[in-house]
Amino acid sequence: MTTYRTCPRSGLQFDTQAEKLMLANAVVAVVYLLVGGILAVGVVLTRWPAVHWLAADNFYMVLTAHGIDMLIFWIIFFEIAVLYFCSSTLLRCRIATPRIAWLGFALMLIGSVTTNVAIFRGDSSVMMTSYVPMMAHPAFYLGLILFAVGALVGCFVFFGTLVVAKNEKTYQGSVPLVTFGAITAAIIAVFTIASGAIILIPTFLMSVGVIKEVDPLVYRTIWWAFGHSSQQINVAAHISIWYAIAAICFGAKPMSERVSRGAFLLYILFLQLASAHHLLADPGLSTEWKVVNTSYFMYFAVLASMIHGLTIPGAIEVAQREKGFTKGLFEWLRKAPWGNPVFSGMFISLIGFGFLGGISGVMMGTEQLNMIIHNTIYVPGHFHATVVIGTTLSFMSLTYFLIPVLFRREMISPGLAKLQPYLFGLSMYFFVVVMMGAGTLGVSRRHWDMAMGGSPFAYEFPGAAYLMMGLVGITGVVAIVGGALYIYITVGSLLWGRKLDAGALSPKTVPIPVVPSTVALQGHGSAGFAAPGTFALASVFLVAFVLYYFINWKYLSQVWGLS
Amino acid sequence: MSAILPPSDRLWWKQPLDRVEGTWILIAFIWCMIMFAMMVGWHIYGKQNLSTETYKTTRELFTAKTQAVVDKYTVRTETDKNIPVVRPPAGSDVYLISRLWDWWPILELEKDKTYRLHLTSMDYNHGFSLQPVNINIQVVPGYEHVVKVTPNQSGIFSIICNEYCGIGHANMVGRIYVK
Ligand code: HEM
Ligand SMILES: [Cu+2]
Ligand SMILES: [Cu+2]
Numbered sequence: 001m002t003t004y005r006t007c008p009r010s011g012l013q014f015d016t017q018a019e020k021l022m023l024a025n026a027v028v029a030v031v032y033l034l035v036g037g038i039l040a041v042g043v044v045l046t047r048w049p050a051v052h053w054l055a056a057d058n059f060y061m062v063l064t065a066h067g068i069d070m071l072i073f074w075i076i077f078f079e080i081a082v083l084y085f086c087s088s089t090l091l092r093c094r095i096a097t098p099r100i101a102w103l104g105f106a107l108m109l110i111g112s113v114t115t116n117v118a119i120f121r122g123d124s125s126v127m128m129t130s131y132v133p134m135m136a137h138p139a140f141y142l143g144l145i146l147f148a149v150g151a152l153v154g155c156f157v158f159f160g161t162l163v164v165a166k167n168e169k170t171y172q173g174s175v176p177l178v179t180f181g182a183i184t185a186a187i188i189a190v191f192t193i194a195s196g197a198i199i200l201i202p203t204f205l206m207s208v209g210v211i212k213e214v215d216p217l218v219y220r221t222i223w224w225a226f227g228h229s230s231q232q233i234n235v236a237a238h239i240s241i242w243y244a245i246a247a248i249c250f251g252a253k254p255m256s257e258r259v260s261r262g263a264f265l266l267y268i269l270f271l272q273l274a275s276a277h278h279l280l281a282d283p284g285l286s287t288e289w290k291v292v293n294t295s296y297f298m299y300f301a302v303l304a305s306m307i308h309g310l311t312i313p314g315a316i317e318v319a320q321r322e323k324g325f326t327k328g329l330f331e332w333l334r335k336a337p338w339g340n341p342v343f344s345g346m347f348i349s350l351i352g353f354g355f356l357g358g359i360s361g362v363m364m365g366t367e368q369l370n371m372i373i374h375n376t377i378y379v380p381g382h383f384h385a386t387v388v389i390g391t392t393l394s395f396m397s398l399t400y401f402l403i404p405v406l407f408r409r410e411m412i413s414p415g416l417a418k419l420q421p422y423l424f425g426l427s428m429y430f431f432v433v434v435m436m437g438a439g440t441l442g443v444s445r446r447h448w449d450m451a452m453g454g455s456p457f458a459y460e461f462p463g464a465a466y467l468m469m470g471l472v473g474i475t476g477v478v479a480i481v482g483g484a485l486y487i488y489i490t491v492g493s494l495l496w497g498r499k500l501d502a503g504a505l506s507p508k509t510v511p512i513p514v515v516p517s518t519v520a521l522q523g524h525g526s527a528g529f530a531a532p533g534t535f536a537l538a539s540v541f542l543v544a545f546v547l548y549y550f551i552n553w554k555y556l557s558q559v560w561g562l563s
Numbered sequence: 564m565s566a567i568l569p570p571s572d573r574l575w576w577k578q579p580l581d582r583v584e585g586t587w588i589l590i591a592f593i594w595c596m597i598m599f600a601m602m603v604g605w606h607i608y609g610k611q612n613l614s615t616e617t618y619k620t621t622r623e624l625f626t627a628k629t630q631a632v633v634d635k636y637t638v639r640t641e642t643d644k645n646i647p648v649v650r651p652p653a654g655s656d657v658y659l660i661s662r663l664w665d666w667w668p669i670l671e672l673e674k675d676k677t678y679r680l681h682l683t684s685m686d687y688n689h690g691f692s693l694q695p696v697n698i699n700i701q702v703v704p705g706y707e708h709v710v711k712v713t714p715n716q717s718g719i720f721s722i723i724c725n726e727y728c729g730i731g732h733a734n735m736v737g738r739i740y741v742k
Contacts, residue, residue, distance in 0.1 A: 056730055090567055127727050133704065134687045134729070173573040177566040216688060216703050247566040254566050257575035259584050281701045283682075283708030284617040291602055299595035306591040307584075314583060315566070366598065368605050371613055374699035375690045375725040442697040444690070444725035447733050452723070454734035456642045459694045459721030512569060531583045538587055542594065553601065559696050561610045561677070561713030 002094040006510070008503040010248075010405045013510060018088035018095035018161075022081040022406060024105055026399070029077035030490055032112070033392075036070035037483045039063075040476065047377075048473025049450060049466050056448040060125040063446060065116065067128035071387060072147070072230075073112045078395050079185065079237050080108070080154040085406075086182035086240065087161035092509050093170040096160030104153030107146050115143030127446060129227065132203055132219045141204035145197070152193045155186045171512045177254050177261065178247070181240030184264040188232045196226035217284050221275075228275035234387060235305065236267055238349070238394035242312045245346040245397060249337060252319040255311050255530065263311075266304035277365035281374040290367050302362055309354045310538050313347075314531035321530070329533040345397030345421035349389055352425060356432050357385030359545050369552050372559065377447075377472075378439020385432040388479075393425050396486050403490065409497030417489050424482025431475040438468035440555075613700065613710065620707040625683050629658035633668050641669060641738075648740070656681060656709075659722075659737070661689040661702050663729060666722050666737025674741050677713045689735070690726030699725060714741040 006013045042062040045053040054062060088095040095101060117139065118124045124136035162183070165171060175183070199222040205211040243260070246252040254260045276293030279285055313333075320332030337343045360382040364373040373379065403411045411417055443450055443465050450469065452458035529535075572578065606612055632655075637647040647668040651657050653676035660667045662685035672678060682691060684704040691700040700710065724735035 056733065060727065060730070060732075131688045131726075171569045173569045173571075174575065176568050177570070216705055220688075220701075220703070243566040247568075251565055255581050255584055256578055257570045257572075258578060259580060259588070260566075279701075281613065281699055283615070283701070283703055283706045285615065287606065287612075287615050291606075294602070299599060303588075303591050303595050307588060310587045311584060314581075362598070367602050368609065368611055368613070371611065371699055372697050374701065375692065376697070376699065440697075442692065442694045442723075444692060444723055446727040447723075447725065449733040452734055452736050454731075455736040457721055457736040457738040459723060459736065462695075514571070529582045531581070535583050535587065542590065546594070549598070553605075556611050557609070558715075559611060559698055560693070560715055561711075562698065563610070563612055563614060563677075563711045563713075 003505050003507055004092075004509050005505050006503045007405050007408075008501055010401075012089055012405060013092045014406070015088045015094045015509075016505075017098040018084050019406065021095065021098065021101050021105065022084050022089075025077050025081035025084070026402070026406075027494070028105075028109060028112075029074050029081065029395075030399075030487060032069045032073040032077060033483070034487050035116075036066055036074055037480055037487070039066040039069065040480055040483075042066075044473055044476035044480070046448065047469060048476075049469050051473060052449070057122070057125070059448050060127075060446075061119060061122055064125050064127050065119045068115060068119070069112075070392075071128060072144075075234055075387065075391055075395075076147075076151055077108065077112075079189075079233065080105075080151065082237055082241065082395075082398075083154060083158040083182055083186060084161070086179045087158050087165070090176055090179050091162070091165035091171050092512055093161065093165035093168055094509070096157055096164050100153060101157040104150045104157065107150030107153065109150075111143045111145070111147030111150060113143070114139050114146065118143060129223060130203070131223070132206065132214045132216055135207050138204060138207040141200050141207055145200055145204060148193045148196050148200070151189065155189050155193075158182070158186050168509075169511065170509055172514050174257075177257060178240045178244045180261055181236055181243060181264055184267050185233045185236035185240065187268055188229055188236060192226055192229035192233060195222055195229065199223050199226060217282065220279060220282065221285070224275040224278040228278060231383075231386065232267060232301075234391040236264065238353075238391045239264075239305075239308050239312075241394045241398050242308075242346055242350055243315075245342055245394075245401070246312055246316050246319075248401060249340065249343045249346075250316050250319040252315040255314045255318060259307060260311050263304040263307040266300050270298070270300040270304075277370070280365075280367050280370035287367070294365050294367055298362075298365055302358075305354075305358060306538075309350070309358070309541070310534060312350060313537065314534040317531040317534045329536055332533060339418050341400045341417045341421050342397050344418075345393050345400070345425065348421055348425035349393040349397065352385055352389035352393070352429055352432075354541060355544060356429065357382060357390055359548055360385065360436060362545070363549055363552050366549075366552075369556055371562070372552070372556055373439060375445055376439035377443045377445045377469075378436045380445050381432045381435030381439055384428065384435065389425060389428050389432070393421065393428075396424070397421065399486070399490055403493045403497070404500055407494055407497075408500045408502055409493045410500055411489065412492045412497050413489055416485055420482060420485045420489065423485065424479055427475050427478035427482055431472060431479050434468045434471040434475060438465050438472065441465040441468065443469060610713075614708075616709040618707045618709075619705060620683055621705075622685050625658065625660065625681075625707060626685075628681070629660050629668075632656070632658050637668070638671065651678065653677065655679070659691075660685060661691070661724070661735075661737075662686055664724070664731035664735035666724075666735070669738045669740070671740040671742060672712075672714050674714055674717045677711055680710045680712050682708045682710065687728045688726045689724050689728050692723040692725035693739070694721045694723055696720065701726065714739075717741045 722737035
C-alpha cells in the first residue's frame with residue numbers, strides 16, 4: 001500500500017517506500033565515506049614525506065580500499081538515492097517495484113562488503129584499476145560484480161518509476177530539467193555497468209582459474225570504458241544537483257531549457273567515448289583513434305560542461321536580479337546566501353570543479369601533453385578536484401537540504417555546518433593544487449617512497465617536490481577534518497537532532513500543478529543579455545584555461561624529442 | 564518554472580536563446596576547435612609525439628633480443644649486481660626490459676642522436692617515468708612498444724616505475740646516461 005507524505009518545509013511529496021530506500025542508500029553511502037575518510041588518513045600521512053607513516057604493504061592495501069570505498073561505494077550508493085529522489089519525489093509518483101529496489105540495495109551492500117573483506121585480507125592490493133595480469137582474490141571481483149548488478153537494478157527501478165509517472169500522469173509535458181539530468185546519469189550508468197561486466201567477469205574467471213589469460217591491453221581499454229564512463233555518471237549527477245540547488249535556494253529557472261537539455265544530451269552522445277584519454281601513453285592504439293576520441297568526442301563533452309558551467313550561475317544571477325540585486329556586475333553574487341551550506345557548498349563545488357578539475361582534465365587529456373602527466377600524482381590531483389570538490393561536495397550540500405526534508409530532523413550544530421563547506425572545499429582546493437604541482441615535478445602516484453630508499457639509482461627529487469608533498473599532507477589532513485565535520489553533522493542530526501513534523505500523509509498523490517504557460521513565456525530566453533556577471537566570470541575562466549593550456553605546450557616542447 | 568518542475572512552457576525548445584548563452588557556446592566551440600587543431604598540428608610540426616609502433620611479443624623473444632644487444636655493446640658494469648651499461652650506436656635499436664623490480668640494462672646514449680627504444684614488461688604493467696625530464700609511458704606486458712627518443716640534454720637520468728607493480732614498486736628505478 002503506497003502512502004505519500006508532503007513535507008511541510010519544502011512542499012516536496014515523498015512516497016514513503018521510496019523515502020526509506022533513499023534513506024538506506026544515503027546512510028550506507030555516508031558510512032563508506034567515513035571508512036574512506038579514515039583510510040585517507042593512512043594514505044595522506046604516508047605520502048607526506050616527513051611522516052611516511054604506514055609500511056609499504058599496508059599503504060598499498062589502504063590505498064586500494066580508499067579508492068574503491070570512496071569512488072565506487074560512497075558515490076554510487078548516494079547516486080542511487082539521488083536517482084530515486086529525481087524520479088519518485090520530483091515527479092510525485094510511487095516508486096516502481098520497491099521490493100526489487102531493496103533487492104538491488106542488498107546486492108550492493110553484500111557486494112561492497114565482500115570486496116572490502118577481500119582487500120583487508122591483504123591479498124587484493126591491486127588498486128581499484130586491478131590491471132591484469134596482477135591478480136586479486138576472487139572475492140574482490142565477485143564483490144564488484146554483485147555491487148554492479150545491484151546498481152543496475154537501481155537504474156532499472158529508476159527507469160520503471162519514470163514510466164509509472166508517465167502512465168499515471170503525475171506531471172504534464174516534459175520531465176523537470178533535474179530529472180532529465182538524472183536520466184542522463186542513469187543511461188550512462190547502464191553503458192558503464194555493461195562495460196564493467198564485460199571485463200570484470202572474465203577477470204573473475206581468470207582469478208579462479210577457468211580462463212587462462214585476459215589480454216592486458218584489452219583489459220585496460222575496456223576497463224577504462226567502465227572507469228571513465230562512471231565518472232560521467234558523477235558529472236551528470238552532480239550537475240543535476242547544482243541545478244536542483246539553484247532552484248531550491250533561489251527559485252532559479254534554467255536560462256533556457258533547450259540549451260541545458262542539449263548539453264546533457266551531448267554527455268550521452270559523447271562522454272562515454274572519452275575513455276581513450278586514460279590510454280594516451282599506451283602502446284598499440286593508433287594515433288587516429290587517440291585523437292578522434294579525445295578531440296571530437298571529448299571536446300563535445302567539454303563543450304557541454306562549459307555550457308552547464310555558464311548556465312547554472314547564469315540562472316542564479318537572473319533569479320537574483322529579478323529579486324532586485326541589480327547593482328553592478330556582481331551584487332547578485334555578493335548578496336547570495338553564503339551562510340547557507342546548501343548554497344555555499346554548491347558554489348564552491350562549481351568553481352573548483354571548473355577551474356581546477358576541468359582545466360587540468362582537458363590539459364592532460366590532450367594526446368601529447370599526457371606524456372608529461374601520465375601516472376604522476378598530478379592525476380589524483382585532477383580527480384580529487386572532480387570527484388571530491390565536484391561530486392562529493394555537491395552531495396554534501398544536498399545532504400544539508402535533505403536533513404530536515406527527508407530525514408525530518410533539525411540539523412545539529414548549524415554553526416559548524418556553516419563552516420564545513422569552506423573548510424572542506426577550500427582545503428581541497430589547496431590540496432589538489434599542490435598535488436598537481438608535485439606531479440608537474442614528476443612525483444609518481446601510487447608510490448610508497450618518493451626517496452626510492454632501496455634503489456642504487458634513486459632519483460633525488462628537487463626540494464620543491466618535497467615541499468609540495470608536505471603541503472599535500474597538511475592540506476589533506478585539514479580536508480579530512482572538514483569531511484569528518486560533515487559526517488558528525490549528518491550522523492549526529494540523524495541520531496540526536498530534534499524530530500520535525502513529518503507532515504500530512506495521504507494515500508493518493510497530488511499531481512504537480514500546471515502553471516499557465518503565458519506566465520512562463522514572460523520568463524527567460526528573451527534574447528537579452530541577462531547574466532553579464534556570469535559572463536564576466538566565464539571570461540576569467542576562459543583566460544585561465546587558455547594560458548594554462550599553452551604553458552603546458554611550452555613545457556612539453558622542452559623535453560626529449562619523441563617520434 | 565524551475566529546474567525541479569516540469570517546464571511550464573510545453574514548447575520549451577522553441578524559446579529563443581539568451582545572448583549570454585549563445586555567445587558563450589560560440590566561444591567555447593571555437594576554443595574546442597583550437598585545441599583539436601593543436602593536437603593535430605603538433606603531429607605535423609611538433610617534436611614530441613608518442614610513437615604507436617607496437618608488436619606482440621613474448622618474454623623469451625624479447626629477452627633474447629635484449630641479450631644480443633647487451634652482448635654486443637656493453638661497455639662496463641655497475642653496482643654489485645653487475646648491471647651492464649650498454650652503449651649502442653646512434654640510430655640503432657635499443658632494448659629495455661622492465662620486470663619486478665628493475666629496469667635492465669643501463670643505457671648510455673649520445674645527446675641529439677635518435678634511438679629506437681623498445682619497451683616491454685616481463686610480468687605486470689610498469690610505468691616508464693624518465694626523471695627529471697618527466698616523460699611518462701605505460702609499459703604493458705605482451706606488447707613491444709618502439710619509441711624513437713632523441714635526448715636533448717646530457718646528464719644522468721632515472722627511470723622511475725610509476726605504475727603500481729607490487730610491494731617493490733617504490734624501489735624500481737633504472738638509469739640512462741646521456742653523454
Ligand atoms: C578527504 C580527504 C581526502 C584525502 C586527504 C585524500 C587523499 C588521497 C591521496 C593523497 C591519494 C593519492 C595517493 C597516491 O596515489 O599515492 C588519494 C587517492 C585516491 N583518492 Fe582520495 N583523498 C580524500 C578523499 C577522497 C574522496 C572523497 C574520494 C572519492 C570520492 C577519493 C578518491 C580517491 C581515489 C579514487 C584515489 C586513487 C586510488 C588509486 O590510485 O587507485 N578521495 N587520495
Ligand atoms: Cu614496475
Ligand atoms: Cu611499479
